[in-house]
Amino acid sequence: MSANRRKDLWSVLLATLFFGAASGIFLATLTNYLAQVHGFGAQERGWLELPRELPGFLILWVIGGLLVHLRESRIAAVAMLLTAAGALGLGYLADGRWLVVVWVFVWSLGDHIIFAVEGPLGLKLARAGAEGHRLGQLGGARNLGVIGGVALVWLIARFAGDRFDLFYFGAAIAAVIAGWFYFRLGIGHGDRPSRRLVVRRRYGLFYVISALFGIRKQIFLVFGTWLLVSVRGVPVTTIALLFLVSSTLGVVLRPLLGDVIDWVGERVVLAADSLLLLIVCLVYAFAADLVAPPYDLYLLYAAYVLDHVLFALRVARTTYLQKIAVDEADITPTISLGITIDHAVAMTLPIVSGVIWEQYGYRWVFLIAAAIAVAGFFICLRIRIPHPAAVRSRERS
Numbered sequence: 001m002s003a004n005r006r007k008d009l010w011s012v013l014l015a016t017l018f019f020g021a022a023s024g025i026f027l028a029t030l031t032n033y034l035a036q037v038h039g040f041g042a043q044e045r046g047w048l049e050l051p052r053e054l055p056g057f058l059i060l061w062v063i064g065g066l067l068v069h070l071r072e073s074r075i076a077a078v079a080m081l082l083t084a085a086g087a088l089g090l091g092y093l094a095d096g097r098w099l100v101v102v103w104v105f106v107w108s109l110g111d112h113i114i115f116a117v118e119g120p121l122g123l124k125l126a127r128a129g130a131e132g133h134r135l136g137q138l139g140g141a142r143n144l145g146v147i148g149g150v151a152l153v154w155l156i157a158r159f160a161g162d163r164f165d166l167f168y169f170g171a172a173i174a175a176v177i178a179g180w181f182y183f184r185l186g187i188g189h190g191d192r193p194s195r196r197l198v199v200r201r202r203y204g205l206f207y208v209i210s211a212l213f214g215i216r217k218q219i220f221l222v223f224g225t226w227l228l229v230s231v232r233g234v235p236v237t238t239i240a241l242l243f244l245v246s247s248t249l250g251v252v253l254r255p256l257l258g259d260v261i262d263w264v265g266e267r268v269v270l271a272a273d274s275l276l277l278l279i280v281c282l283v284y285a286f287a288a289d290l291v292a293p294p295y296d297l298y299l300l301y302a303a304y305v306l307d308h309v310l311f312a313l314r315v316a317r318t319t320y321l322q323k324i325a326v327d328e329a330d331i332t333p334t335i336s337l338g339i340t341i342d343h344a345v346a347m348t349l350p351i352v353s354g355v356i357w358e359q360y361g362y363r364w365v366f367l368i369a370a371a372i373a374v375a376g377f378f379i380c381l382r383i384r385i386p387h388p389a390a391v392r393s394r395e396r397s
Contacts, residue, residue: 011181013138022174036162073182078179086104088172089107131319200334214349215345231362267385270380
């Protein structure tokens with residue numbers, strides 16, 4: 001690896017680390033912030049997912065517009081500035097619920113832009129056959145950043161109380177530092193511009209898997225956390241500690257899981273992820289019936305940590321797309337379309353699930369998710385990786 005390429009790799013790793021710190025602060029505190037500061041209930045929490053996930057739905061057009069003017073590293077820097085603005089707004093300028101919606105939207109726009117470009121950036125720094133390893137390294141760096149962010153939340157909460165203004169100020173600083181590291185990247189200077197929009201029949205299974213990921217993501221980000229906070233009364237310090245534990249495991253496991261993707265392939269990994277998600281959903285639904293207190297709560301903690309660790313396997317979608325892509329310029333816009341598809345699901349599912357939660361109880365939400373996980377297992381079994389030469393020789397249609 002050349003000196004310039006090594007410098008770019010370190011810049012990407014450090015940018016990902018500080019982005020992880022900002023994300024860790026936000027995700028570890030948002031549920032408690034909404035419940036304690038603004039009095040959100042389960043149904044309101046579900047409705048908030050509509051504006052929070054709207055940037056993900058719009059990302060196809062946002063990225064398409066930005067790709068005309070900027071390469072991926074510059075787009076990532078812009079994303080971090082938006083993330084910082086959203087965090088500062090929540091900490092200091094959210095006097096009412098409508099302002100909460102505005103600042104959550106701004107933060108989420110930056111967050112979703114970075115998810116569209118971080119995979120292509122990682123692939124540019126990977127050698128052939130080790131794409132999962134490189135993306136796993138970036139995942140480990142992100143988890144290391146999450147540890148730092150969550151540790152900051154825990155320390156502030158421990159010694160100053162639930163100071164959400166301080167939490168989000170720290171997130172903004174971390175995002176700005178990440179943006180600086182992205183801005184100084186040199187990779188991509190000589191690449192052909194990515195296309196604004198790509199829709200190909202051969203990417204159909206990638207689109208379906210993206211929709212399934214939208215469902216899977218909501219189980220963890222919204223309802224897994226909401227179960228702990230609203231039903232079991234878990235405080236912000238414990239949520240932060242669970243993030244710390246799962247992120248610590250992720251520092252080691254994410255690179256290893258990236259290697260597993262390279263060794264056994266995306267078909268096996270994504271199918272196994274669906275089965276493990278099924279177990280998580282059943283634990284969320286029936287922990288209180290399976291074991292006596294307080295061990296039922298410990299079982300929920302274990303499911304929450306496993307749910308978090310399994311997020312490492314989402315990079316298998318990116319490596320799968322890279323292996324079936326007929327043109328490297330397809331990757332970024334196709335990932336953007338995948339994000340738009342998974343957010344079309346993510347914008348509507350929490351609203352429906354919030355109503356089901358309040359009308360029929362939380363168990364039904366997780367049972368429906370378990371049924372979807374079973375369907376996902378059989379869909380992922382259809383994955384086939386063609387020989388690289390066969391991919392490039394196909395007609396581009």
